[in-house]
Amino acid sequence: SSLFVYPTKIIIKTCGTTELLKSVAPLLRHASLLGLTLTSCRYSRGNFIFPAAQPFPHDTFQNEVVYLEDSLPDSLCYRKASVMPSKTPSHSWHVFSASTEATSYPLNGDVMYTIEICMTELDRDLARSFFQHPGDGKNGDTAGKEMTEITGIGEIIPGALICDFAFDPCGYSMNGIDGDRHSTIHVTPEDGFSYASYECVGSVYDCDDVVRVLKRVFKVFRPATMSVSTTCVSHDVWTLVAGALEPLGMKCRSCAVDEFPAAGNVVYQTFTARR
């Protein structure tokens, strides 16, 4: 799981049975004490592998939306919740967005995109790299650093400063910071429910980076199933995704598009291996 704190933006991404939405009220309270006013909110997630294990309000998307609606101030009057479907069983993308304005463009003119990748059925040999070796004397920091190196994760964005951590007995998380841009990876390597996620932000003015990043991420995990969500107010970054993944043996099975307040266009694509 990861937390990113920017001067006027906060991103929290948590897995397991965490109760993420319970952070909204204390966050808004403390932000208000700093003189900050909420202007937009975006919540997203895929399909849980073990939905029955999720506590309220994460037990259903409907409850999550109601909880968010109740937690947000009335000033965020442009609101939308949607489940974006796919043809791949057990894959859909849940998005809630709320904003004080119907659309939002950055003041500095730079248009950013966010790409969120969810991968399941990781290659077994590659997933083995995310298990610790009992008795090797390594702690979470040193084992995490080793995993970053041997898996090639450190090469996905070569200039990024990486903060990594290995969990005992298995699992891995890392945050990358590259100027004002973050990236993050989380891995659950156990066979039967293996999962990895990747997220990064970028500027549409160098969106060719998306192709390089997607190829490198794919080679780290070689998943059987991959979903890619791109969020951007004004650019078709998503059109580059299939061009990056299909030469690697992935086939695009579905593509769903929807528009959300402030967030812009969310495009949800699912891919499965041809093998």
Add this chain to the structure above:
Amino acid sequence: MALSGFEGFEKRLELHFFGDDPKNVGLGLRLLDFEILDEQILQAVQCTVVSAVANHYFDAYVLSE
């Protein structure tokens, strides 16, 4: 598939604010004490910080459930 295991799929929340005080030279939310983040916000989520890094622009924390 296993009957139960660790849920990998994440929930992701992104909040944007307005009104950063110029006196704070663009620090805004970064002025939140670590204790507040850890004890009041992350505790509500049921997470703790296991590793952190920062640069001129933002702070990044790796969390454990």
